[in-house]
Amino acid sequence: MNKLVRAAQTSQSLSLAAMEEASRLGLREADIEHLFLALVISDQSAGRALRSMGISLDAARQAVEEQREAQLASLGIDASFPEAGRIVFHETDGYEWSPRARALIAKSSGRNKSGAAAAVLRGLVAEPSGLITEILDRLGTSSDALLKQLDQFDSPAETTTPAAEKVKGRISGSSETFVSAPMEKVWEFLADPTRIPEWEPSLGSIEHSEQEATVGAVWQGFAPTSHPNGKPVKIKPQFRRRSIELVAVLRPERIAWSFAHPDVGRSRSVLTEFTLVSATGGTQVQITKSWPRRQGWRSLVALPLRPIQKFLVWITLFQTGSAVSRAFR
Template identity: 40%
Template sequence: MSRYGAVVATFTDLMIAAVEESSRRDQREADIEHLFLALITTDYPAGHALRRAGVSLADARQAVEDQHAHQLQLIGINTGMPEPGRITAHQTTGHQLTRRTEEILYPSGEDEITYTSQVLRRLLEEPSGFISEVLKRLNVSAAEILAELEQALEAASPSTTATAQRGVLTATSTTFLPASAEEIWHLVSDAERIPEWDQTLGTVKNLSDDEGVWEAVVREQLPNGEQMKTKPKSRRRHIRRLLADEPHVIIWGISFPDAPQSNDLQHTVTLTPAEAGTQLEVIVRWIEPTHRLSLRSKVGRAIVGRPLRPVMRYFVRMQAAEFTRSISRHFR
């Protein structure tokens, strides 16, 4: 993926995470506090810096709520904020960023590694002082966070990548979850719960005549009401558990029984214990079934596939990122 494409993808990740935070209180506009909260659980340098400085998602949410209540009291309003609920942004539409959040989040020539650090710096310098007051409630200074940020930048690597080699297209996406590996394992290791983090799938059931194989059917519409456009031959899928090392690694293999010449799909989910939570890594692989293709099909794929390769890399990268977001929503 190009430098520009990587920054745009990171921008998208942060924007969606901020919108998800605002949706917990049924708000359609994501403001600077939602962007600040979104940064905490990212696998980018800004997220590492905040967590190393002792900022947890739960404490930061409480500090934001307390600061809002304080500001309302200053103007004589004692009504509290709406009670938070589950993240609902993926089920609704009409979400957007406030103007000041757009200005902070909008890229200005950085690469993927330095981009999130610049977003964090802009938040710390934001003229309203809201984030500064939140940090006071957390007993953390901007100087402490910036010191941790410098160390995080030295050790930084891209959190989402996409690569292509002969016959295999691979994308990797990582994030931080404020939950134990055991808690996350219960979600990602259960075949019948895959639709909870792969929104394209509807029902999943075990095939009684084939032990260890599940059959999934694609949804007709996504949770937000958007219609799914799926070819009839791709609607039915078979799922196999290729590897299970509890609670560390699970690999799911997905094939298309009605379209044997379609690429096979693999989802690898790796859970690594981290301070105050777990590092989540999702690898998506689209594997060309060369052993099932005729010579004519192989030549045709080579001719058509080459110019489409950058588009496919972007598609697979976004797919891996969406899986990490969907898993993350269960624990935020």
Template identity: 40%
Template structure:
């Protein structure tokens, strides 16, 4: 992956996870502490090092909440964080970045730096506000010790989204939940809407399942879509408990439309599970005869947009699986 591509991937991934964590605190701005929480569940070297040092998401969340309370107490304000705070993203909508949090990303991608999550963690360890240092101290770790572990982990390489064909993409993420819990989520047809955000409901239908396409976004905005793509037929093509499941979705009222295939592989990892999602569009019969002559040219012109769309779709799926299990 090019450096620009790495910076974009890092920014997108951290934005999703940090926005989700910020929403638990009803914060509409991503700050340093939310970036730290996002790094704890990072699939790459940064997250692996933090988890190897015993830093888990629940403990990190508690440390952030404790630091917030102490900061308010120092101002003479007594306050308690909600005991059962839930992730309210995407219902709450995307968050803005604070200046100091945005600077972490900017500095991590500056000259001579890789722009990946490891570079962001290195910048966070020396962030001048002391926010990260205070949280890490509560967790029993000094920033310098984590920096040393990062130096020792140079051989670890973050997993990357891999292109598996023109209409498919694969992405791996760390999920702070057991293999069995992930399996229960991704293998149940009734729970598909919890992580396949294209679906609003699923019900049994003729030996398989029928799904209803989402027409309203979680934030209440109407979604544009064709009436022929409201109904979906869903098949579970493969299920190997508790490590693999493949779903296929098609639009019975649009027989020429492409079908969706979503495969999920689950492996045990320190502190949770490694989840790999393979997303693909399976070609249908294609356009009607008059449009077939220009279809190859149209596909060629649209190829960069399709690649980006596939990457967004597969990373959104892995993020949604993680979000559903750490909400």
């Protein structure tokens, strides 16, 4: 993966997670402590290094909160921050980085920097205010110990978007995400048809059905009528319904769903597969989406659009991975 793509994907993933953390406190500006929390759940080497030291998301959140309170007390202010609630970033807007967080992310992809999450974490540890160093101290470790651990996990060959296995006649894309929950709980979430709208953006609801979730079972879903922020969704009638079929089950390691538009002629079903692996502090989830490649002259027409197609695949994978992670935070 080239440096530009790596930096863009890292910035996107860290920005989303950090601003989600800020939204729990009713804030619209994400600062370096929120960036630190985003790194704790990163699927890259930075996140694995932090988690290998016993730093969980809950522990990191607690340390950040204690540090804020200590800062207020040092200023003689007897007050506390609002109690954290649920993530509302996807339902609201108006978020931005603080100037120092924005500068730090930009610097991580500068000259002789990889743009990966490890570069961001190294920049955080060296940040002049010393805030992250103090948070690490509350977590029972130090900057030096973290950097030593990061050296062991960091690798130029690391990638957050592994190539999916190529299948003849199909287009596919794959990515990974870390979920801060046990493997069994993540599998149960992904295997529950009633919860599909929580991670599949093209679905707003599932027709209630008491049928057992077994291979071959089919449910009917409907496109969302509004965005999370309440704005109405415009959608053509033939795309309102979706059939959802459970096509593979291997508890607790794999689950696969097939989605199609029954009211669209020559509809190409999309296969979404999840592969789960237990990891320190949670579960590593690989997500793969694939669908049949167009045949004949249609494949020639679609050829120039492949770069755009790859970008759209990455966007859908990113949305799904982020939604799965968010469900457990």
